[in-house]
Structure formats: C-alpha cells, structure tokens
Amino acid sequence: MILESDLLVIGGGLAGLVAGTIATESGASTILLRKGQSATAFSSGAIDIIGYLPDAAESISDPLEGLTAIAGLYPLHPYGVVGYGDDVAPEEVVDAIIGRVRDTVVWLKNHLQGTIASVMGDFNTNIYPITILGTTKPTCLVQETMNPGDVNKHEESVLLFAGITGYPDFNPSAAAKTYLEDRMALGQPPHKIGHCMTQLMPFRKCFNISSIEIARHLDHAGSIETLAKQLEPHVKQIGATHVAIPPVLGFRHALKNKRELEKSIGAEVFELLGFPPSIPGLRLQRALEEVYTKAGGKMLVGHEATSYTKTGQKIKTVVARSPRREISIDTKAVVLATGKYIGGGIAGDEKGLRETVFDIMTVTADYHSAKDILPSKATNRLEISPMGQQLQWCGLSIDPQFRPIREDGLEWADNVFAAGAVLAGYNYSVEKSGLGVALTSGYSAAKSAIKCIKGGGEN
Amino acid sequence: MNEDEAYEYVKNTLKKELITPYHADELEIVKSVSCCINCGLCINHCPVVAAIGLDRFNGPRSIAVELSRSPPEYWSTADKIYLCTGCGTCREVCPKNVDIPEIVNLIRARIFEHRPDLVPKGFMLVKEIIAEHNLAFEPWVDREEKAESRDMRLERLGLPHIPDVVKKNAEVLFYPGCQAEERTQEVREAAKVILDLFAVDFTVLDEFSCCSLPSHLMGDEDSARNLAKQLKKKVKKLGVKKVVTTCAGCTSNLADLAERDNWGTPTYHLLEFLAEEIGFDRIKQALKEQTPSQSVHVSVHDPCHLIRHTSRRIMDYAMDILSLMPGVKVTESITHDSCCGGGGMVSYHSRDVADAVVKENLISLEETGAERLVTPCPLCTAQIESNLFKSGSSIEVDDLTVFLAQRFSKE
Numbered sequence: 010m011i012l013e014s015d016l017l018v019i020g021g022g023l024a025g026l027v028a029g030t031i032a033t034e035s036g037a038s039t040i041l042l043r044k045g046q047s048a049t050a051f052s053s054g055a056i057d058i059i060g061y062l063p064d065a066a067e068s069i070s071d072p073l074e075g076l077t078a079i080a081g082l083y084p085l086h087p088y089g090v091v092g093y094g095d096d097v098a099p100e101e102v103v104d105a106i107i108g109r110v111r112d113t114v115v116w117l118k119n120h121l122q123g124t125i126a127s128v129m130g131d132f133n134t135n136i137y138p139i140t141i142l143g144t145t146k147p148t149c150l151v152q153e154t155m156n157p158g159d160v161n162k163h164e165e166s167v168l169l170f171a172g173i174t175g176y177p178d179f180n181p182s183a184a185a186k187t188y189l190e191d192r193m194a195l196g197q198p199p200h201k202i203g204h205c206m207t208q209l210m211p212f213r214k215c216f217n218i219s220s221i222e223i224a225r226h227l228d229h230a231g232s233i234e235t236l237a238k239q240l241e242p243h244v245k246q247i248g249a250t251h252v253a254i255p256p257v258l259g260f261r262h263a264l265k266n267k268r269e270l271e272k273s274i275g276a277e278v279f280e281l282l283g284f285p286p287s288i289p290g291l292r293l294q295r296a297l298e299e300v301y302t303k304a305g306g307k308m309l310v311g312h313e314a315t316s317y318t319k320t321g322q323k324i325k326t327v328v329a330r331s332p333r334r335e336i337s338i339d340t341k342a343v344v345l346a347t348g349k350y351i352g353g354g355i356a357g358d359e360k361g362l363r364e365t366v367f368d369i370m371t372v373t374a375d376y377h378s379a380k381d382i383l384p385s386k387a388t389n390r391l392e393i394s395p396m397g398q399q400l401q402w403c404g405l406s407i408d409p410q411f412r413p414i415r416e417d418g419l420e421w422a423d424n425v426f427a428a429g430a431v432l433a434g435y436n437y438s439v440e441k442s443g444l445g446v447a448l449t450s451g452y453s454a455a456k457s458a459i460k461c462i463k464g465g466g467e468n
Numbered sequence: 469m470n471e472d473e474a475y476e477y478v479k480n481t482l483k484k485e486l487i488t489p490y491h492a493d494e495l496e497i498v499k500s501v502s503c504c505i506n507c508g509l510c511i512n513h514c515p516v517v518a519a520i521g522l523d524r525f526n527g528p529r530s531i532a533v534e535l536s537r538s539p540p541e542y543w544s545t546a547d548k549i550y551l552c553t554g555c556g557t558c559r560e561v562c563p564k565n566v567d568i569p570e571i572v573n574l575i576r577a578r579i580f581e582h583r584p585d586l587v588p589k590g591f592m593l594v595k596e597i598i599a600e601h602n603l604a605f606e607p608w609v610d611r612e613e614k615a616e617s618r619d620m621r622l623e624r625l626g627l628p629h630i631p632d633v634v635k636k637n638a639e640v641l642f643y644p645g646c647q648a649e650e651r652t653q654e655v656r657e658a659a660k661v662i663l664d665l666f667a668v669d670f671t672v673l674d675e676f677s678c679c680s681l682p683s684h685l686m687g688d689e690d691s692a693r694n695l696a697k698q699l700k701k702k703v704k705k706l707g708v709k710k711v712v713t714t715c716a717g718c719t720s721n722l723a724d725l726a727e728r729d730n731w732g733t734p735t736y737h738l739l740e741f742l743a744e745e746i747g748f749d750r751i752k753q754a755l756k757e758q759t760p761s762q763s764v765h766v767s768v769h770d771p772c773h774l775i776r777h778t779s780r781r782i783m784d785y786a787m788d789i790l791s792l793m794p795g796v797k798v799t800e801s802i803t804h805d806s807c808c809g810g811g812g813m814v815s816y817h818s819r820d821v822a823d824a825v826v827k828e829n830l831i832s833l834e835e836t837g838a839e840r841l842v843t844p845c846p847l848c849t850a851q852i853e854s855n856l857f858k859s860g861s862s863i864e865v866d867d868l869t870v871f872l873a874q875r876f877s878k879e
Contacts (some may be wrong), residue, residue, distance in 0.1 A: 010744055010781070045563040046509055181495050212521035219522040221512045286509045311560045311780050331779035332556075333723040351505070 013339045014307070015462045016455075017327055019314050019366055020346035020354065022049035022442050024429025026108035026297040026459070027113075028344040030120065035459050040338055041306060042329050046294060047352030048430060052444060053282040054256065055155065056128065057139060058110060058119065058148035059088070060441025064395045068147040071134045072114075072445075076107050085376065085406075085434045086441075087450045093409035110445070113452040118150065119459070125261055125297035126289070129153050137161070140282040141179045141255055143170075143187030147441055152289050154263045155280045160199055160251040161192070169249035169276070170204040171240055173223060175216040178284055179241040179255040181205065197441040205243040207236060223257040224288045233266045237273035243273050252276050256283040260292060312336070314366045321421045324367075340445025342458040344422040344452060345405075345413070347431050354431035355404055357384035362403055364431065366405040369413045369421045370431045374402035377435075378416065397439035404433035410457040411450060424461050426454035486540040486582040490574075491730050496573060503564040504532045510558035510568065513805040516551055519824035525551045528558035528568045531575070536781075542578040546586040549575050551821055554685060555807035556776035569777075572746050572812070576687030582606035588817030591686040598691055602677035602698070604646040614653075621654040627873055630660040638671040640741075641708040643722070645715030647846040649676050655846055658873035659714045659738055665754060665876055666746050670712070673702055681721040685813045696725050703733055710745075711735040714869045716771035718809075720778045737774060739844055745784035752792055754876055763795035766871075767838035769829070769852060770805040771845035786844060786868060793875050799836040803829045812853030826855050826871055833863060844868035 014037075018029045021043030029041045059075030061068050062082065066318030069075040079086050080103045084093075091109045092102035121127050130136055130150035137145040138157055160166045168188070172181035181204035189202045208215050211226035226232050240252060252270075258280050259266045270278045280289065302308060312329040319325065327338050327441040347354025347366060355371060356363060362371045362379040371379040374396070387400050396402075405413040405427050412420040413427045428450035430437065471476065483487065490498055510528035511517055518525045526548050538544070549572060558568045580587055594604060601607050608614035610839055622629055642663060648655035663670050682696035699722075703711060711733055713719055722735035736744070742751060768790070774782045783805075790798050809815070809825030829852065833841060841856075843849055853865040 021770060045565065046561045047563050050509060050561075051507065212523065214521065214523050217521075217523040219511055219517065219527075221518060222521050225518055286507060286512055288512070290513055309780065311776060331781065332559075332777055333720060333727075334779035334781060336779075351507075352564060 011337045011339060012040060014038045015214070015341050016040075016141050016344065016458055017338050017340040017342070018042070018344045018346060019327070020047075020348060020352065020429065020431075021156050021298070021308070021310070022047050022346060022348055022352060022429060023293075023297060024344035024447035024451035024454075025344065026301045028119070028346060028428055028455035029306045030301045030304045031452055031455035032344075032459055033301070033304040037462055039306045040309060040340070041301065042309050042312045042314055044353065046313070047348045048443065049297070049447070050283035050290050051287075051351065052163070052290040052293065052295040053140075053285070053287050054126065054152050054293045055148040055282055055439075056130075056150040056448070057147070057446045058114065058132070058135075058149040058445035060135065061439060063397060063439050066395075069135060072110060072132055072149055073107060076110055077103055080106050083434065087407075087432045087435055087446045089434075090407060090409055090411070091449065091453055095100035106281040109453065110449050113448045114149065116452065117448055120300045121296055124296035124299060125263065126292040127153050127264065129156050138282050139184075139188060139253060141184060143184035143191070145188075146282065150253060152263075152292065154258050154267045155256065155282065155289060157253075157279050158251060158277045160277070161197060163250070164198050164200075166199040166250045167201040167203070167248050168199045168245060168251045168253060169201070169247060171243070171252055171254045172204070172206050173218065173255065174206050174208045175214070175218045176220070176223060176255065177217075178255070179221065179281070184253075184281070187449065201408060202245065203243070203247040203249065205240075207239040209236060211230075220255070220257045220283070220288050221260075224260045224263075227257070227259040227266055228262050233269050234273070237270050240270070240274050243274050252278045253281050254278065256280040256287050256289045260288060263288075263292065267388060294352055298433075309336075309453065317367065319422060322420075324425055341462045342426065344451075344454050344458055345425060345427045345431060346429040346447075346454075349401075349404060349430040352430060354429075357382070357400070359383065359385065362400075364405060364413075367421065367425065369405055370416055371403055372406045374399060374433070374436075376406055376433070379403045386453070397436040401436040401438055402433060404431050406433055411454040412457070424458075426458045426461075486543075488578050488581055488694065492685060494570075494574060497567045497574060500565060500567045501532055501571060502527070505564055506533055509561055509563065509565070513555060513557050513561045513565070515555060515809070515825050516553055516821065517826065519552070519809070520821055525821075528552075529812060531571060532566050532568050540578070540582070541576045543583040543586055545575060546579055546583065549579070551814060552812050553772075553807050553809055553822070553825060554812035556773040557772075557807065560776050572831075573684055573687065576685070577689040578687070580687030580689070587687065590816035591688075591813065594682060594816065595686065595688055595691065595842065598678060598683055598688075598695070604678050604682040605650040607650050618653040618657065619835070622657055625654055625658075625863050625870060625874060627654070627658060627661055627776055627870075627877060629657060630664045630721045632660075632672050633670075634674045635671045637707040639669040639709055640671070641703060641706055641711045642670045642672050643679070643711050643713045643718060643735075644672075644676075645713055645718040645846065646676075646678050646682075647850070648714055652846050652849070652867065655714050655867045655869050656693065658867070658870040659712075661873045661877055662738065662742070663712070666816075668746075671706060671708065673706075676704075677702070679718045680725070681717045682813065683722070696729060700725070700729055700731055703731065710741075712738055712741045714844065714846070714867070715736050717847060718771035719782075720773040723778060737780050737782055737844065739779070739785045739789065741776060742789060748788065751789060753792065755792060758876065763797065764840055765797045765799065765838045766840045766842050767799050767801050767833055767836045768804055768807065768868075769801075769841055769843035769848055771843060771848045772807050772811055774844065774851075775805055782844075790842075790871065796875070799838050801829070801832040801836045801838075803832040808848045808851045811849045813850070823852065823855055826851060830855060830859055830861065834861065839863060840871075841865045842868045842871045
C-alpha cells in the first residue's frame with residue numbers, strides 16, 4: 010500500500026506535532042509517523058524557552074535576555090540558526106531570533122487554548138513555578154492548572170503543600186521545608202508555609218497509588234468534593250491563601266477541578282511540577298495531538314520509519330513499519346523530529362553515535378564528527394561539568410533552512426529538515442530550553458519545508 | 469564426561485531447576501527487555517492499571533524490569549501476570565520498543581510448565597477443550613442444531629446463506645476463527661456473503677482448527693506450537709495464496725506465525741482485503757447497486773490485535789469503508805482505541821478486572837450519542853455487548869463484518 014503526502018513528519022513529540030500542524034494549516038497534506046512516545050510526554054508539562062546559559066549559575070529572568078546572549082555566544086545554537094535566514098540582515102539577527110521565538114510562543118499559546126493543556130505565561134518574562142521537591146525552576150509557559158498566581162509576590166500569602174497518603178512521589182513536609190528555606194534566604198514571601206496530608210482512595214486503598222490513578226479518579230464526578238472537604242480544615246487552620254498539590258489534578262478535567270476546588274476552599278490551588286513522566290506532560294502530548302489532527306493532519310501511530318529511497322538530492326519515499334505491516338509513503342518533503350536518546354533519533358553504541366533514520370552525520374558540541382564518540386566512555390564524573398553532559402550536545406548540524414548537513418558542509422538532502430532534540434548545539438538539561446527549542450525549530454523547519462513543497466517542481 | 473554427555477546432563481537438570489530454555493525465535497523478545505530505561509511511561513497508559521490500580525496490577529514496567537530479570541523464579545509473579553489483557557499499549561508508547569506483551573506470554577509459559585498449580589483454573593478448562601477438539605470453544609454436539617442456529621441468525625439479520633465450499637488451490641482461505649466458527653456464526657456467514665459478492669475465489673477449511681492464540685496466551689506453549697503446525701499443514705495442503713480472517717486475534721497471531729514459521733502465505737483481516745485487494749472503487753460500485761438502507765448512527769471500537777499488534781492502518785480502512793456507506797454516520801469516541809478488557813484471557817479467571825477495564829469505554833461511548841457500536845473483532849463485540857447490556861444501555865453492538873454484509877446485501 011502506498012500513501013502520498015506533501016510532507017512527512019517523522020516523530021510525534023512537540024517539534025513534530027508543531028511542524029505537522031503548521032504545514033497542515035498552510036494547506037500541505039501531512040502524515041506524521043510516531044513510533045513510541047518520547048521527551049514531550051515525559052516532560053513536566055511546562056514549556057521552557059531558556060532558563061540558564063550553559064556554564065552560568067544564575068538563571069535568566071526573561072527569554073529576551075537569554076536569546077540575546079545566545080545570539081552572541083552560541084551562534085550555531087538552534088535558536089541562533091534562525092538568525093541566518095536569507096532574508097535577515099546582519100544587524101537584525103538578534104531581532105530575527107527574538108521575533109521568531111516570540112511568534113512561536115504566541116502561536117502555541119493560541120493553539121493550546123481550550124485544550125486539556127491550555128497554558129498561561131508570557132514571552133516577556135520567565136516564571137518560577139515550584140516543583141514537588143520544593144525547588145523552583147525558570148520556565149516560560151505553564152499549564153493553567155500549574156499557575157502559582159501571586160504566591161511569591163504577595164506579602165500576606167500563606168502556602169499549604171498538600172500531599173496524598175500512599176502517593177510516593179510527593180512528600181509535602183520535605184517540599185515545604187525546602188521551599189521555605191529558599192524563601193527565607195531571599196527574604197521574600199510567602200513567609201508562612203504549611204503542609205498536610207489528604208486521603209484519596211481511587212481503589213479503596215491508601216497505599217501504592219500512582220499518578221494516573223489519582224488523575225483519573227479526580228476526573229470522575231464527585232471525587233473533587235472529597236478532596237475539597239479534606240483540604241478545607243487545613244486551609245482554615247493556617248489561613249492558607251494558596252494550596253500546592255502534586256500534578257495529578259485530573260487528565261481531562263484538571264482545570265475544571267482546580268476551579269471547583271478553589272471555589273469550595275476559598276484559596277488558590279495549583280499543581281506543582283512533577284517528575285517524568287508526569288500527568289501534565291501527558292496532557293500536553295495529548296493536547297498537541299488533538300491540535301494536529303483537528304487541523305487535518307494524519308497520524309500513523311505505532312509506525313517506525315525503516316528505510317527510504319533517495320533520488321539525487323531528494324528523498325522520494327519513506328517506508329514505515331508497524332508491528333506486522335509495512336507501508337510506503339511518497340512525499341515531497343520530510344521533517345525529521347525523532348528526538349535524541351530517549352526518542353531514539355540519535356543512538357549510541359560501541360560503534361559511536363548515529364542518526365537512526367537516514368544515517369546523517371552527527372556532530373559534537375564543537376561541531377566535530379560524533380561518529381566515533383563512544384557513550385560508554387562518557388559516563389565518568391568528569392563528563393558532567395557546568396556545561397552539562399557532553400553527549401547531550403550531540404546531534405545533527407543544520408543550515409539556516411534547518412536542513413541537516415553532511416561532512417562537506419552541504420545539505421544532506423534538499424527536502425529533509427530537522428527539528429527538536431535531534432539537533433546538535435544545545436543542551437536542554439542545563440539550559441532549560443527543551444520544549445522551547447522543539448517549538449521554534451519545529452515551526453522553522455515546517456516553514457522551510459512548506460517553501461520547499463511549494464517551490465517543488467523546478468529543482 | 470565428554471562435551472556431548474555434559475550437554476545432555478545439564479539439559480536433564482533443567483526441569484528440576486525450573487528452567488525452560490528460550491526458543492531461538494524468542495530471543496528478540498528477551499533482548500528487548502534490556503532496552504527498558506525504567507521510565508514508567510507505560511504505567512500512565514496501561515488500561516489495567518487505570519482500571520484496578522497499581523496495587524493490584526503492578527503495571528507493564530514491573531513486568532519488563534523486575535519479573536523478567538528474576539529467572540527462574542517466574543512463579544512469584546503469578547498473582548499479577550495473569551491480569552495483563554495483552555493489549556500492547558505499553559509496547560506502542562514505549563520509547564525503547566520493549567516487547568512487554570510477549571514477555572507476559574513468555575513468563576506465563578514458564579509458570580504453565582513448572583508451576584501448573586498456579587495457573588488459573590479457568591485456563592485448564594479451555595486447555596482440555598482445545599486438546600479434545602482443537603477449538604477454543606466447546607463445539608456443537610449436534611450438527612443440525614448448529615445449522616439451525618445459523619439459519620435463525622441469518623434470518624434475523626436478513627442475510628443469505630452461502631454454502632461452504634472446500635477446494636484446493638483457491639485464491640483465498642477464509643478462516644473465521646473459533647468464535648465465529650462455533651459461537652457467533654453470523655460473522656462467519658457475513659464474511660462469506662461479502663467474499664461472494666466480490667466474486668472472490670475462496671475456500672474454507674475442511675476441518676477447522678484453532679490458530680493457537682488462546683494456548684499461547686495461557687502459556688500452554690506445547691499446544692500452541694502444535695496447533696500452529698497443524699494449521700500450517702492444512703493451509704499448505706490447500707495451496708491457497710492468502711488467508712483472510714474476520715477475527716482480530718487470528719489476524720495478528722497468524723501474521724506472527726507466518727513470519728516465525730515461514731508460511732509464505734500472508735494473512736489479512738477482511739477489512740484489509742477489501743481495501744487493498746478489492747479496492748474502494750469496487751466497494752463504491754457494489755454500494756451503488758444496493759438500495760440505501762435506513763440511516764444509522766454508529767461509533768467504532770478498535771480491536772487491540774488489529775491496531776497495536778498488526779497495524780493502525782486497518783482501522784483507517786474501516787473508517788474509509790464506513791464513510792462510503794450511505795446513511796451511516798460515524799462519531800468517534802475518545803476511547804475508541806482503548807482496550808475492551810476482553811484480551812489476554814483475563815475474563816476466564818478475573819471477570820471483575822476485564823469488566824473494570826471496559827468501564828471507561830462505556831462512558832465515552834454513551835457520550836457519542838451513537839445507537840450502535842461496530843467493531844471488527846468477535847471478542848470485543850462479545851465483551852462490550854455483555855457489559856453494555858449489564859449497564860442497561862440501549863446501544864447495540866455489531867461485528868463490523870456483519871454490519872458491512874448487511875449494507876452490501878440489502879435487497
């Protein structure tokens with residue numbers, strides 16, 4: 010069986026889904042292959058743009074500042090590459106980068122509106138949501154259910170960390186202690202922080218409970234009232250203005266649950282950022298899939314790209330395999346958004362690092378070939394520096410159109426574009442830039458791919 | 469002691485040490501476990517965990533990580549391992565392609581061999597039926613009564629009876645699967661009506677035998693391999709080019725076997741056969757020749773054995789075919805691809821678990837407002853139908869094959 014499409018997206022994380030949605034909205038028929046779920050589904054569900062510069066101890070207060078620094082210091086960073094488009098004058102590079110990232114943030118915010126992962130926040134400032142460990146991290150957008158409001162601004166605010174008996178991921182007393190120490194050191198509110206336990210028994214047991222059970226339980230009618238009833242006396246006792254709960258407020262109805270809770274207990278409620286794989290991450294993944302399919306995109310779930318045919322400088326066909334069937338997809342352009350080590354876009358073994366679909370050259374942080382980099386030799390303590398683990402920098406090197414390039418510096422194919430974690434030149438775990446780069450590169454790769462599809466015939 | 473003697477000696481101690489060596493064709497599965505990064509993404513997607521909680525069923529990750537790394541003490545997992553419905557959701561979402569559903573079968577096989585006392589009693593009953601009849605269901609004692617039941621079903625559905633033909637070298641072997649062969653005979657007949665309508669050169673088996681999936685799922689690997697061998701022989705003897713089935717489980721299992729045992733004869737679900745071999749043009753033509761029947765609002769359930777064990781494309785075909793049918797309105801339920809709980813032989817010993825899994829499906833099915841649910845799997849049909857009935861719902865359930873046959877053959 011042969012399928013045809015204008016654009017084939019390989020990879021179903023944030024980068025791939027954004028690229029697919031943009032292409033579909035511009036009128037290109039799009040097929041997206043997804044093998045398994047990857048980094049987006051694992052994420053905390055908050056969308057980081059840029060939180061730190063590599064090697065820097067202080068976080069960045071707003072994306073504007075971070076992107077300006079990146080444009081100067083890391084010109085080959087995926088954000089930096091945006092500034093090298095044909096239509097960008099040298100003095101406009103920084104503005105071009107900022108403009109593009111700002112556009113994508115607005116685009117994403119609009120598209121997630123009304124989904125189960127609608128987000129709040131603004132490109133002009135980083136926010137510092139609290140994690141389930143009681144620490145904070147810089148990020149740009151959070152889901153509305155995770156909005157901490159003015160808890161760290163208002164002098165009179167009182168925060169209550171509420172745990173769930175038998176849910177092992179969250180210890181409210183430890184989190185409260187960590188957060189309070191942090192706030193006291195800064196001399197900033199909230200000055201009063203408490204903690205309490207509640208009992209939710211999705212299956213009549215209050216032990217060994219997983220996030221998904223609680224989230225589904227709270228989606229069912231009546232469950233949120235039980236939680237509200239238990240929280241109420243604790244809120245009254247310490248006069249809490251804000252209540253922080255683990256990220257399990259529901260899967261489909263989290264926002265509704267938050268509002269209902271707030272109404273019954275008279276305090277603001279928000280979810281903390283959780284460990285991977287978190288429920289907000291799951292919500293974000295599902296919401297993006299819905300955005301893509303609603304736009305008219307076609308998903309082939311459970312399909313893995315296994316081989317391809319390339320004629321001259323163009324990919325013509327990609328073969329995808331499901332557990333027991335194989336299909337060929339004829340396409341005019343490809344967006345490669347296969348992720349890094351978790352997603353499987355880059356694989357490392359005793360032979361070195363390689364890109365798994367097309368076997369395109371991989372590079373290191375210094376843009377040397379990563380073909381012979383052995384992950385097994387990069388596991389000692391020295392490998393982790395303030396610059397992060399070196400392997401995290403590896404991936405594909407791209408031209409300003411987001412086309413991966415070969416050893417000789419020319420693009421590997423005229424119609425293959427790469428986006429997301431498969432790219433080299435950034436380290437999302439130290440920068441806190443993972444979903445932001447996925448978003449911007451997915452958006453940019455799609456724009457280039459559309460141009461390539463529309464200009465198709467002549468070259 | 470020379471090398472050969474030593475080898476024999478060690479081999480003879482295996483049984484005592486509760487060790488069953490892996491078959492060569494199982495090594496891929498075993499190797500896939502080592503790829504597990506212990507992330508736990510599968511737990512958030514497992515329909516059994518969602519239905520009964522992590523405390524009762526500890527989820528796919530535990531099966532992949534803990535259970536498979538503690539040979540030969542597999543028996544210690546017996547209270548959990550039988551609760552897996554084998555839907556394959558974990559494997560599909562797994563970033564590392566760990567083949568958890570097959571690991572479950574591997575472990576069940578080892579418990580079956582070394583600790584039969586821990587195997588659910590319900591399985592032993594099925595094992596006996598299979599051993600006696602080569603069928604997963606007790607066959608009709610009286611052939612005439614069976615025919616009577618069939619005719620009653622056909623009359624109710626308004627379908628003609630196409631007599632069975634057994635012949636050599638036909639293009640297609642139509643293989644209905646145990647359930648359609650012995651229980652829901654209307655599915656078997658409906659498929660024949662469709663094949664006949666498109667003038668397909670087909671035959672049925674002279675003596676029907678099970679595809680081996682139930683034995684495989686119970687862990688009765690000897691019977692499973694035996695049945696598989698038997699069926700291969702029959703298919704080869706008939707000299708057919710393709711096997712077409714209406715059962716989702718048979719589709720994926722026969723595709724597995726064809727690859728493992730080099731059948732050289734591909735298996736298709738009837739939906740694939742219609743879409744790929746008959747083609748949408750001929751389907752359109754056939755529909756034009758019928759007087760349009762009453763309009764109906766349906767929702768569709770995707771069987772795990774088609775979408776996650778074979779290919780999601782098959783249900784795309786189903787939607788494409790339904791979209792061609794005049795008067796058929798389809799509303800997708802948000803849980804259309806979520807396991808119905810009928811798989812993995814769970815209902816044979818823990819009915820409450822199987823029924824808990826389907827609960828979410830029923831809720832979102834009611835939300836669609838559809839009056840009828842169609843699904844191309846006799847097992848899903850039975851599981852959802854009985855649970856809808858118990859919940860007092862007015863939604864009816866049809867096997868998709870029957871639904872299609874009715875629309876194709878309205879006089």
